Amino acid sequence: MSNAAEAVPEVINLSAGEKGFVDEIKALGATHILDCIQCAKCAAACPMALAGFPFFNKRVIQAILLGLKEMLLDDTSIWACQSCNRCTEVCPRKVNPFEVMQAMRRVAVREFALPTLAIEGIKSLYDVGHAVYLAQAHENRVKVGLPQKPPSTVAHPTALRELQALLEQTALSDLGIIPMGKSGVKESCEV
Amino acid sequence: MRVGFFVGCNTAFNRPDLEKAVRYAFPALGVELDDLEGQSCCPTWGTMPSIDLAGWCAVGARNYALAEEKNLDMITVCGSCYGSLAESRHKLLSDPELKARVNAMLKSIGREFKGTSRIRHAICYLYKELGPEKIKEAVRHKLDGITIAVQPGCHALWPSEVYEDKEEDTFHPKVLIELCEALGAKAPYYSRLLDCCGMGGMRSTDMEKSFKLVEKKLNSMKEEINPDLIVTACSSCLIQLDTAQGFLQKDRKINYEIPVLHYMQLLALCLGAEPGQVASLGKTNVQSVVNKILEG
Numbered sequence: 001m002s003n004a005a006e007a008v009p010e011v012i013n014l015s016a017g018e019k020g021f022v023d024e025i026k027a028l029g030a031t032h033i034l035d036c037i038q039c040a041k042c043a044a045a046c047p048m049a050l051a052g053f054p055f056f057n058k059r060v061i062q063a064i065l066l067g068l069k070e071m072l073l074d075d076t077s078i079w080a081c082q083s084c085n086r087c088t089e090v091c092p093r094k095v096n097p098f099e100v101m102q103a104m105r106r107v108a109v110r111e112f113a114l115p116t117l118a119i120e121g122i123k124s125l126y127d128v129g130h131a132v133y134l135a136q137a138h139e140n141r142v143k144v145g146l147p148q149k150p151p152s153t154v155a156h157p158t159a160l161r162e163l164q165a166l167l168e169q170t171a172l173s174d175l176g177i178i179p180m181g182k183s184g185v186k187e188s189c190e191v
Numbered sequence: 192m193r194v195g196f197f198v199g200c201n202t203a204f205n206r207p208d209l210e211k212a213v214r215y216a217f218p219a220l221g222v223e224l225d226d227l228e229g230q231s232c233c234p235t236w237g238t239m240p241s242i243d244l245a246g247w248c249a250v251g252a253r254n255y256a257l258a259e260e261k262n263l264d265m266i267t268v269c270g271s272c273y274g275s276l277a278e279s280r281h282k283l284l285s286d287p288e289l290k291a292r293v294n295a296m297l298k299s300i301g302r303e304f305k306g307t308s309r310i311r312h313a314i315c316y317l318y319k320e321l322g323p324e325k326i327k328e329a330v331r332h333k334l335d336g337i338t339i340a341v342q343p344g345c346h347a348l349w350p351s352e353v354y355e356d357k358e359e360d361t362f363h364p365k366v367l368i369e370l371c372e373a374l375g376a377k378a379p380y381y382s383r384l385l386d387c388c389g390m391g392g393m394r395s396t397d398m399e400k401s402f403k404l405v406e407k408k409l410n411s412m413k414e415e416i417n418p419d420l421i422v423t424a425c426s427s428c429l430i431q432l433d434t435a436q437g438f439l440q441k442d443r444k445i446n447y448e449i450p451v452l453h454y455m456q457l458l459a460l461c462l463g464a465e466p467g468q469v470a471s472l473g474k475t476n477v478q479s480v481v482n483k484i485l486e487g
Contacts, residue, residue, distance in 0.1 A: 028244070029244050047386070047387035047389065047393065047404060048393065050386075050387075050404065051389065051393060051397075051400040051401065051403060051404050052400055052403070053393075053396075053397070053400065076396050076397070077396075079237065079392055079395070079396045080392050080393045080395075080396035080397060080400070081236075081392055081393075082345060082387055082389075082390075082391050082392055082393050083236040083240075083271070083274060083345075083346075083391070083392065084345030084346070084349060084387055085274070085345065085346075085349035085350040086345070086349050088349065088350040088352075089348075089349040089350050089351060089361060098350075102236075102240055102241060102244075105241035105242075106241065106242060106243070106244075109241060109242050114241075115395065115396065117237070117395045118237045118238065118241065118395075121235075121237055121238045122238050122239075122242070125231075125232050125234055125238050125239070125250075129231040129232060130200040130203070130204070130231065130232045131200060131232045131234055131235050131237070131238045132200035132201055132204060132205070132232075132235070133200060133204055134204040134205065137203070137204040137205070137207065140207050140208075140472055141203075141207040141210075143471070144207050144208045144210075144211045144467070144468045144469070144471060144472070145211060145468050146207050146210060146211055146214075150198050150203035150204075150210070151198070151226035151227070151228045151229075151230070152198060152203065152229065152230045152231060153229060153230070153231045154203075155228075156228060156229040158229070159228070159229025159230075159231070160231075162229070162253065162300040162302075163231045163250065163253065165299060165300050166246075166249050166250060166253060166296055166297070166299075166300060167239075167246065167250070169246075169249070169296045169299070170239070170242070170243045170245065170246030170249065171242055171243035171246060172239075172242060172243065172246065175242070
């Protein structure tokens with residue numbers, strides 16, 4: 001019966017896990033990942049688990065411990081993390097599951113497995129100094145009695161240049177995921 | 192009293208009526224705002240924090256440097272800005288190696304991060320520095336007879352370890368409730384009060400799953416306390432709860448609409464601000480509740 005066969009979950013081949021993956025994650029900020037005992041308090045508090053994303057905090061940690069890097073890169077769950085930090089608040093082992101999520105994202109970025117919206121947000125951050133930006137916002141700003149531009153990098157080219165000089169010293173410049181050095185203000189970006 | 196106003200992206204570009212409300216309410220209560228000219232994005236979670244830990248902290252540290260040069264703390268009405276800036280500061284102050292690395296980067300632009308200025312959550316700042324009593328005395332319009340569903344927002348609460356402004360019990364928050372009560376409203380408990388709004392990364396990744404969370408939350412509010420108004424402490428929660436309702440109505444998931452305001456907008460209205468300036472850019476219809484407020 002084909003239906004019954006489809007209902008059998010995929011068997012994970014543990015020997016296919018990537019050795020040393022957990023060390024990479026530790027080096028990228030998830031210092032205490034090995035303290036996780038899979039008690040699932042983080043999962044019980046996680047909005048991603050409630051919303052139905054397959055790789056919420058507890059499962060991300062277990063997948064990393066098993067070296068299942070490709071499986072995590074194939075799924076978009078890690079980008080749905082709300083950074084709400086309930087997991088960090090309730091973890092009895094001080095694992096800081098949110099740091100694990102962030103470290104996993106840093107791996108994904110190195111592998112260019114990041115969503116288009118994230119790239120747009122980064123480009124917008126570099127181009128205008130704001131990850132979320134709406135060029136047409138000036139109309140609404142004026143309507144409510146504010147200046148066309150907020151007092152940020154948008155209104156201060158020297159400050160924007162400062163920010164860009166900082167960003168040019170980060171991993172962004174090695175990755176080459178956005179054009180740097182030439183600034184062009186884009187129309188909008190809502191992340 | 193004087194603080195730096197960290198405006199943040201969503202407030203400046205999506206909901207400038209909220210920015211206007213902040214600029215009205217704080218001075219009306221005797222708190223002077225400094226613009227911290229040249230500030231940037233905090234930066235938020237899906238960008239630098241997801242790419243480069245030191246790079247994230249460097250952008251945050253540059254914003255802090257602007258406040259430190261003026262010897263000011265910063266306030267923000269955005270949960271993401273509060274969370275990102277509080278966390279990057281905590282990391283810088285607890286990791287000397289990271290701080291040295293970030294300061295080496297900042298030196299190239301003639302800045303330095305010292306760690307003398309703090310990021311404050313605007314709502315908690317009101318609660319701690321002014322207090323519900325002072326607010327109660329200052330308002331011109333009272334909210335008698337109005338029921339509010341509060342949405343404190345994740346980043347006002349967790350991780351409490353890194354926050355300057357925190358609740359006594361983060362899983363039973365009371366700051367926003369008491370501040371709404373100070374205006375004369377009722378703000379009863381509902382069972383999904385702590386639930387996430389689903390904005391941010393979740394909405395960008397899967398809008399359907401994100402809206403499913405909002406639907407659960409809205410139904411909990413509607414069925415349990417039937418509020419006149421939702422009041423948030425976070426600009427992201429404001430945008431999500433305000434905009435999601437139209438989509439949910441269109442998909443026949445909900446058959447009601449609850450107006451949504453950020454607490455700063457509600458406060459500005461109660462202090463006498465012009466509704467067209469401080470509460471005019473939302474998708475939900477706030478007119479009837481604004482009329483009620485002005486009558487109070």
